[in-house]
Amino acid sequence: MDARAEILAVAMRAFAERGFDGASLQDIADRVGIRKASLLYHFESKDLLRLAVLEQLLLRWNDVLPRLLMVAAGGGPRIGSVMDELVQFFSADPNRARLLLREILDRPDDMRRLIGKHVAPWVKVVADYIREGQARGEMHATVDPEAYVQQVINMVVSGVATASSLAGALIDEPPVAAGKASRPAGRRRAPTTPSAASARAERSGKELLRIARESLFRERPTRATKTAR
Amino acid sequence: MDARAEILAVAMRAFAERGFDGASLQDIADRVGIRKASLLYHFESKDLLRLAVLEQLLLRWNDVLPRLLMVAAGGGPRIGSVMDELVQFFSADPNRARLLLREILDRPDDMRRLIGKHVAPWVKVVADYIREGQARGEMHATVDPEAYVQQVINMVVSGVATASSLAGALIDEPPVAAGKASRPAGRRRAPTTPSAASARAERSGKELLRIARESLFRERPTRATKTAR
């Protein structure tokens, strides 16, 4: 593999998991299998490495953006698809969410500029789409489009980034099947079986989508089966 | 002021703003106005200082908890008040939200335990309250109570922590009055006037409350005018 690409991948993980200050160049170099000085041959400084990691993340985001905007502005009446696209991007690699969140905490002013430049434009598009939906009476008139989109983005990014701690601690596994496997009665459960973690993530993700939907659309989005009245 | 209390306050700010690794004992000591060695006389190690800061945060939370649980479980039908209590706690000092978010990112396993111990119990209470509301037909039957509360907590904490970057970049100031002050036509606006920032925060916060409400209650929360059925 291209050395630069491998360094970027390793650095991405390191910055996302331990933070920019917590991750050392020595540590990144070790994981790549080169000397620290060699790493600094490819990236002139730690800060330039950080910027390259961010740039790479933006590039990947630009891959899914066109699809997202087509779904939003084009024919499809499914704003749910926009959400799906968003959720999938960050769920595909939770370190993307963690990295962004850390950058926002570490360098809020820089990130405000970056978000204003790379995110605000398509948020505007989605917000306009919502305004159309409001005009057609499909969406709640009380929705504040920009603020709504901001809250949804926040929910998705932060939700993915904090899922292991928040969902892991607050959500029990779903009942699954009644008493299938014999779980020893003593302790509550294993620290976290991967399957249990994903079950929690699913419950959490389903609720996220429900909240986003229910707070946007006026009626059940599924063909109304003569609700009450 | 008590030296320990002053150190805790300064350390809280430092850890929240720069992260545990990014904040140095030297820096904290300087801001307190003592020597680093003196700081380590009050707190045996940097890690114990971190734990003391976290403990202090939990103590303050325990101050508002009883009020919150009374509102939720007691007579008041206002789950909105629970939200208000939550929002107010973190808005009163955004560093509380930043610190918690950083700890979740830095030590997810530790925080999962801490949340399971100190947060899960009252989440259960609120979730039970929601189940009652569902049984009475006041709240959507599709709500997953635990997952809902988790998402709302996530929204509030992350929302407060990232407000300056996310809301700051995505939300324009509200129209306020039409063309009251003469804003020079050239640049878009000042980097961020404090009043503009708070206006954004208000729009963002209002929408957060709306989303939480609309996705929970079946009808307009105002007195049901003979609900359907």
Added chain:
DNA sequence: CCTACCGATCGGTAGG
């Protein structure tokens, strides 16, 4: 609470 000091590690450079 201070002065004085420690080994370890940090990001980064010189030179090949």
Added chain:
DNA sequence: CCTACCGATCGGTAGG
């Protein structure tokens, strides 16, 4: 891409 090295800073200790 490497070896060899740098000054600065880190958390922490000894001793008063």
